[in-house]
Amino acid sequence: MSRACAGGHRSIPTSSASTPALSRSRRLGRWEHIRRQRRATTTTRAFLKKRTGVERDDETSEKRSLFASGSKRSEIRIPGFVAYVDVREASTERGTRAIDNALHAGATMIVLQERGMNGGVGESASGRALYESATALKDLVRGRAKVLIQDRTDIAVQAELDGVVLTDDGVPTVVARKTLSPKAVVAHVSDDAVEAEKASKEGADVLLVSSLRTLSELREKVSVPIFVDVQGGVSTLLGEDSSTLNGLTINGANGVTICDIVSDEMCADEARVKLAVSAVVDALTQNAVNGDSVERASVDGAENVTVRPEKISLVGSKGEELIERERELSEGILTFLQDNCQDLDEIKLLVEARKSIEDLFLLVIVGEFNAGKSSVINAFLGDKFVAEGILPTTNEITVLRYGERKAREQSEDGFFTYKIPAEILRQVRIVDTPGTNVILQRQQKLTEEFVPRADLILFVLSADRPMTESEVKFLTYIRKWGKKVVFVVNKTDLLEEANDVRDVSQFVKDNAERLLGVNDPAVLPVSARKALKAKKANANYVGTREFVDSGFGQFEDYVMSYLGGSGERAGEALRLKLLTPLNVCTLLLDAAEQILETEDDEAKSEVAIAIGVKTQMDDYTKEMVADSKAQQEATRSIVQAAIKRAERIVDDTLRLSNALSLFNTYILGTGSSGVASQYEKLVLGDSEERLGAACEEFSAWLDRNNEAQLQAYIDAVKGRGFDASLSSVDNEKEERAKSLSVVSNFDHTAAAQLLDKSIGKAVETTIGSAGGAFVASFFLSGFFNSFSEDVLVYALGLAGAYIAVLSLPLKRSEIKSKIRRSAAAFLTELEETMENECTTQVGSTTQKISTICAPWAAAARAEAARVAECLEARRELKKSLEKMMIDVANL
Ligand SMILES: Nc1nc2c(ncn2[C@@H]2O[C@H](COP(=O)(O)OP(=O)(O)OP(=O)(O)O)[C@@H](O)[C@H]2O)c(=O)[nH]1
Ligand SMILES: [Mg+2]
Known part of the structure; x- marks a missing residue:
């Protein structure tokens, strides 16, 4: 029955053709959404990077930053x-x-x-x-x-x-x-x-x-x-x-x-x-x-270094134990962050902070450009070691430290170290920074990036413009790092009245209290210009009028009291020094918490989605089974049409007007051939081809939907960085179009003969019997003489024939129900086969999807567990950190 397969594919014009497409896009929608969402997150990249070793190409989003001006400067690999x-x-x-x-x-x-x-x-x-x-x-x-x-x-x-x-x-x-x-x-x-x-x-x-x-x-x-x-x-x-x-x-x-x-x-x-x-x-x-080449041309002025050296020891025996504890704790935190928050750029700050735990106290001078920061440093050291100027002058971070000979060198991180033979620098490192509120972002960033390293910040303001908007902003940033800030109101010589100095200092103090949330912040009014002039003019400058007027004596005393003095600020330097890495740790652990919380949400949602795959598969199966019913409708209507044609033949054939030809064909066997010869033309028509095409379309429909469904999950799983190649699952093609074989196996010859036989039998019992009765009466009439007797015999014969012919409609309906019965049996077999085909193939697809999704689902669960563990570890570290901070505060 090759004819059945000869017709081309036709799409079935029922709603069932569009339903799977609609439901498919609906099912895909969620996955697409999740993928888009995941692309937008940094932590996802970390997750995928960890799983796959490759960074995704969607690197456009900025990493989170603890620096006020956003991300750090770009880095170049050197040499x-x-x-x-x-x-x-x-x-x-x-x-x-x-x-x-x-x-x-x-x-x-x-x-x-x-x-x-x-x-x-x-x-x-x-x-x-x-x-x-x-x-x-x-x-x-x-x-x-x-x-x-x-x-x-x-x-x-x-x-x-x-x-x-x-x-x-x-x-x-x-x-x-x-x-x-x-x-x-x-x-x-x-x-x-x-x-x-x-x-x-x-x-x-x-x-x-x-x-x-x-x-x-x-x-x-x-x-x-x-x-x-x-x-x-x-x-x-x-x-x-x-x-x-x-x-x-x-x-x-x-x-x-x-x-x-x-x-x-x-x-x-x-x-x-x-x-x-x-x-x-x-x-x-x-x-x-x-560092072979680092010592370069000397800078003039080494001879006049006039600082008051004091022997300062930051680390007493009391501090040793705390330093040891801090080193251990910060190492634990560093390892934790490196392992779990690689995206956090500022981890480097902790590396730096740890390195300087035992280095000298770091005094960082910050402030707006032209406030007189460099001048304050020069006045403190007694000579113009660093450049001063009316325009933005300091462009680089310069760390001033002790050196037998003056020399400038550049450290790995790009900052400059300037060695000066000033005794005070044996006890403290002083950092000159580029001013803030400059038009160039780079300078602002350099200073911002250095703030976290500071043990003490000297915030220099110019007496003629105290507390500008940008200073307020910068102070807020400094506060975030938990820094101790001392305010230096410079250029007091510009103020004519002593009251003005007091008012400006009070103004700075009030605002600082409000902004930093501290009581009675130190505000030291000075004139760096006068102080340096006094120092340069007289080796014995301390009691001179100019030096006293400069207010610099109080400033120096205050700074020295930090560096190991025995008064109220004894031990303060060690406390501040120990707090520097601890503050960095606090900020980094807080940032880590945010990252981990986001990762936790994502991991949990991934697990939920992975679990949801099972429900999605159940829904898909239900939808496909329901949609396949609509597909079967098409085959049913083709069969129904054939049944109708067969019934019409029965009706058309088994009629009294056809009695003679039926009598000849079925009783005498001398007339034209029976309905068998017309079966193909009148009953079958093109229904076999149409049925074949419908079965093929059904099979193609199944393939289309299953493949699309499978591909959607493959894409989704691949998009998450997992192997979703079909080789990882059994990709054997199922035996297709079993329904087609039901159609092609239908024995039309037998059906034609059956129909022919049924009609023949009906003819036999109806027209055959009627004809018999009539013939019998004809012969009987020969035995009777009277006309009335003949009439009686004929009447009896006619009545017999009439009764036989009367059963014709009954016979017709018997045949028709026989046709319907056998058609129903055929349809049932066909529909069961289609249903079977549908459930088998959908089942195989969902099985493949489950297999493909399994590694991702397992990874999602593992990731959720890892993040939960990380959050717990972070909590523990934070607890130890808080305890350490209390111990340092009580030093
Ligand atoms: N009248 C007066 N002028 C001062 C004083 N201290 C510094 N200046 C002047 O203020 C200007 C800026 O001084 P710098 O020390 O270069 O200021 P800075 O804060 O380091 O500036 P940048 O490096 O650009 O951020 C210079 O012209 C100094 O001479 C002071 O006490 N009184
Ligand atoms: Mg400067």
Whole structure:
């Protein structure tokens, strides 16, 4: 019965065709929603990263930050190597090989530049070409180094590059800084030290210079990394002449630049590039460790250091035990945070704070620009060690500490250390910071980032503008870190009346009380200018009028009382010192709580969703079974139509008007053939083909829905970073279209014969009997003589025939119900088979889905358990921390 399969697929025009699609999208909706939601969270990335080892590409959201101005400055890996590549060569075979080699050698940044057709300024590439080249380069680099573009901030934004390199002709650094995301790298390339320094002040993260001379000019002025262009590229670095490497080392370079890696023949050889870069990295790393080149030109004024040295010991025997406890506790907290909150940038603060537990007391001077911070430090130390100026002057964090000879060095974190032979610096480190409320964000950030390290903060205000809005804001930020703040109202010489000094001091005190929530904060009015003048004028300055007027004596006494004095502030320095890491711990643990709470919510919701898969599968099964009924309707109506046709044949055939032909066909066997010959044409028609097509469509419908359902879960599970490949489940195709075989197995010959036989039998018992009665009366009439007797006999014969013919409708309905019975049996078999097919295949799909979801569900449960454990561990750490803080307070 191959005809049944010959027809093409038809879609079934019933609601059942659209229902699965609708319900499918409804089912998918929840998963899509969850995926979108998860993409938006940082903690999810951490969760997925942990599970899969890969970071998702949706890194656009800013990490949370404890710093007031948001995220920290961008970080550049140093010592490093910057490789330039021309836009026209980046995608060539030679270009990609050179880039690959540079990456394998450990390039920090790859810079796309446009050098024109002949290596100089020439025909410029179109925006599209630049964009395409930039995205292709990004794909090639795959996060192994930062990808930057020269002077095209617009392309950097559009192609989502890591940053931009600005030339002196490019947009000002401050403009690029504002255009790009805070995490973007803004580099500046120039050989003009003044321009480079300006760029650094405006927020450049890295400077690229082309000579050692510019490097040495800049090194003492800027804290950002400086890369130097190596003339001759790899050959120079591998050459016998070590003067370039020495020059880089001595002048404190942070890396080298190779201006055109494609033209540099040596860059085609991976081994050579690696060798050259490792020579640079080794030399510069060695330098950083040994500090060989850090001592540079002395600064004038060492002779006049006039501080009053006092022997101060911060750590008595009492403190030893607390320090030990603090070290242990902070190590526990650090490990906890590193293990569970990797996304928290500020963990580094704790690392720093732990390092300085036993270092000298750290006095940090902060305040708005021009308030006189540097002047206060100079007056304290007795000479102009740090620069003062009417414009924003201090651009870098400078830690002043004791040194036999004056020397400036740069520490790993980019801050400067300035060694001065001032005795007081044997007891305390003093930090000069860039002023706040400056137009350049970088300076503000530098100071903000340093605040958490401070043991004591000297907040310097200018007497002629005490407590500006920005000072209030900055104080609020400082309070967050739990810092002890001493207010220094400087420039009191600008106030004419003594009352004014008192009023200003009171004003500062009132506001400080309100803002910091402390009673009676220390407010010390001074004139740094007068104090320094007095100190410089007379070695015995203490009793001089100018020094007394400056108020600096009280200020110095106050500071000294912290540093180990025996009065009311005895032990205060140790207390503050111990509190510094503890305050950092408190903030980090609070931030960790927020992160973990979010993770907890997400983990719980994941578990709930994972559990919900079972319900979703049950719902899906129910919906599919219900929808399959509608599909079966189509087959039912085809069969019904065939039944009707068969019944019509019965009606049309078994009629008295057909008596003669029926008599001939079925009784005498001499007439035309019976209904069997017309079965195909009149009963079957195209119903077999239509049934076959309906069964195939049903099967395809099942496949479509099951595959879509399975795919939706595969996507959802994959989207969560788990293996959802079908190889992990039994993907054997089920035996399809069993219903089709029911249709094709139906024996139409037997059906045709049965119908024919039934009609024949009916003819026999009706027309045959009637004919018999009539013939019998004809013969009987020959035995009777009278006409009346003949009439009687004929009448009797006719009555017999009439009675036989009367049963014709009865016979018709008997046949029809026989047809209906056998059709019903067929339909039942067909529908049962379809239902079976549906439940088997849906069951197999849901089974596959459960198998695919199982690892994710298990991971979700494990994650929920991990987060719950973390929250508990955090609570315990917080308890120990609080106890430690009480012990420190009672020291
Ligand atoms: N009249 C007067 N002027 C002072 C006093 N102290 C500092 N100045 C002046 O105030 C200006 C700023 O002083 P700096 O010490 O550079 O101020 P700063 O707070 O370090 O400024 P930035 O480094 O820009 O943040 C300079 O011109 C100083 O001479 C003072 O006691 N009296
Ligand atoms: Mg300053």
